[in-house]
């Protein structure tokens with residue numbers, strides 16, 4: 001006797017689709033749980049390395065170089081999250097996540113890692129500490145949320161600490177870019193002067209000034225997105241976000 005799935009009835013096909021959706025959901029949850037645990041662990045390793053460096057050396061000078069490899073790996077790996085949004089694995093804005101992740105990767109690779117002279121700036125330590133506290137909170141929130149074991153203090157931290165940490169992080173990033181300007185101007189790094197075989201000129205110095213100015217319209221978008229998330233999660237407001 002053929003089972004209902006095999007006899008091709010409407011009910012059988014529906015059962016098959018339900019089984020496929022359940023399998024996809026289980027795989028998605030398993031992947032996201034693994035990803036968030038790994039990212040929580042990575043940022044915790046970074047935090048412990050920074051604390052150990054400061055206790056051992058008694059100064060922040062040289063701290064960036066001591067954690068650069070770990071930072072570059074875990075911050076770059078966060079690009080995966082743009083994919084999570086794009087394929088619908090998580091319900092959040094691709095644009096907001098993309099701007100957030102790209103701004104971090106830009107800061108790590110095209111500013112701090114590229115210009116050694118600014119790596120000991122206090123502003124670098126400021127954004128590193130802020131990023132680390134933020135990401136440990138964020139990824140542990142996602143992890144416990146997926147495991148249905150979410151302590152309230154982590155939920156509270158996830159949707160309240162950003163109110164202070166976000167502006168602090170932006171200050172650290174902007175001061176770091178500002179500190180880099182003289183070195184970029186003097187070295188002409190990442191720039192192309194005319195004449196050249198491409199007949200194109202590009203000045204990284206002015207690009208950085210544009211990036212700094214772009215914080216003015218872009219940061220509020222991210223910050224207000226987090227405030228909307230905060231109202232939704234902590235106060236149960238129904239908020240419809242479209243990926244405009």
Ligand SMILES: CCCCCCCCCCCCC/C=C/C(=O)SCCNC(=O)CCNC(=O)[C@H](O)C(C)(C)COP(=O)(O)OP(=O)(O)OC[C@H]1O[C@@H](n2cnc3c(N)ncnc32)[C@H](O)[C@@H]1OP(=O)(O)O
Nearest residue numbers: 090091092097100103106134142162165166169215218229
């Ligand atoms: C090429 C040059 C580029 C240069 C660009 C320059 C312009 C720069 C302008 C912008 C300046 C930004 C500067 C940034 C500074 C800092 O970051 S300082 C540190 C402080 N920062 C923060 O606090 C923000 C941290 N970032 C985030 O929170 C995110 O990146 C976010 C995208 C901004 C917001 O996250 P989002 O996911 O949208 O909100 P949540 O409420 O956390 O989640 C929504 C739902 O999605 C689920 N989810 C998301 N990710 C996951 C995951 N990994 N695993 C599982 N689930 C996930 C989450 O659970 C929510 O689901 P529901 O609860 O069911 O709704």
